Amino acid sequence: MTFELLIIFVFGLSIGSFVNVCIYRLPLNKNINKSSSCTFCGNKIKYFDNIPLISFLILTGKCRNCKKNISIQYPFIELLISSIAVLIYLKFDFTIVAIFSFLFIISLIILIFTDYQHFIIPNEITYSFIPLGILVSLTNYSIIDLSIYECLIGGLVSGLILFISSKIFFYIKKIEGMGMGDIKMISMIGFWLGLPNTIFIIILSAFFGSIVGLLLIFIKKMNRYDHIPYGTFIGLTAILIWTLNIFLEFDVKDLLIKY
Numbered sequence: 001m002t003f004e005l006l007i008i009f010v011f012g013l014s015i016g017s018f019v020n021v022c023i024y025r026l027p028l029n030k031n032i033n034k035s036s037s038c039t040f041c042g043n044k045i046k047y048f049d050n051i052p053l054i055s056f057l058i059l060t061g062k063c064r065n066c067k068k069n070i071s072i073q074y075p076f077i078e079l080l081i082s083s084i085a086v087l088i089y090l091k092f093d094f095t096i097v098a099i100f101s102f103l104f105i106i107s108l109i110i111l112i113f114t115d116y117q118h119f120i121i122p123n124e125i126t127y128s129f130i131p132l133g134i135l136v137s138l139t140n141y142s143i144i145d146l147s148i149y150e151c152l153i154g155g156l157v158s159g160l161i162l163f164i165s166s167k168i169f170f171y172i173k174k175i176e177g178m179g180m181g182d183i184k185m186i187s188m189i190g191f192w193l194g195l196p197n198t199i200f201i202i203i204l205s206a207f208f209g210s211i212v213g214l215l216l217i218f219i220k221k222m223n224r225y226d227h228i229p230y231g232t233f234i235g236l237t238a239i240l241i242w243t244l245n246i247f248l249e250f251d252v253k254d255l256l257i258k259y
């Protein structure tokens with residue numbers, strides 16, 4: 001068991017390293033297959049300096065060539081992804097559901113960071129995970145037991161709700177409140193988690209986003225015209241709901257029936 005966990009952990013680190021590449025390159029429209037180079041001096045990073053986590057520790061977080069600090073985000077993401085891999089493995093074992101769940105969570109983590117850093121939700125992710133979500137619901141390996149109908153309704157209706165509310169917002173306020181990226185992201189989540197969960201995610205993420213926004217305005221880190229990376233909150237809330245669903249058997253539908 002411990003040995004298997006170690007393998008999964010190391011596997012998670014290497015996937016985390018790839019996730020770092022996606023977070024950095026997708027918003028800049030850079031090729032994700034090219035080898036890595038230092039973001040400061042452009043020096044090509046040798047394979048032995050590119051080992052997840054280990055290289056960061058050996059190099060004490062500095063580029064071997066220019067000695068500039070490497071962002072702590074790299075080891076953080078690697079550790080985060082490998083911890084998620086371990087948790088999913090403990091819950092689902094090495095199964096197809098585990099792989100689909102892992103992929104879905106990875107896609108959300110990429111979007112959380114690209115939106116936070118660049119206000120960009122790359123189409124590469126939403127356009128691949130929408131059809132994948134539909135395919136998954138056609139198999140018996142859906143990550144939260146979604147039928148194809150629930151999947152299609154989830155994706156289409158939630159996308160439409162957000163699209164219409166963004167148009168109404170624009171009509172009243174004359175400013176863009178929500179980008180197409182956010183709408184595609186919500187729709188993508190709808191195809192994976194179904195409509196009740198996604199509506200819950202829309203409401204909760206708007207709530208969390210406003211609270212954080214107000215706090216930032218209050219401590220003068222932001223003014224009221226600044227953008228809020230809404231996709232970051234959508235992603236965090238979606239992971240929260242998925243976690244509650246899987247690990248605590250919390251179901252939004254039960255909540256709706258109760259009240």
Ligand SMILES: [Zn+2]
Nearest residue numbers: 038041063066
């Ligand atoms: Zn460098």
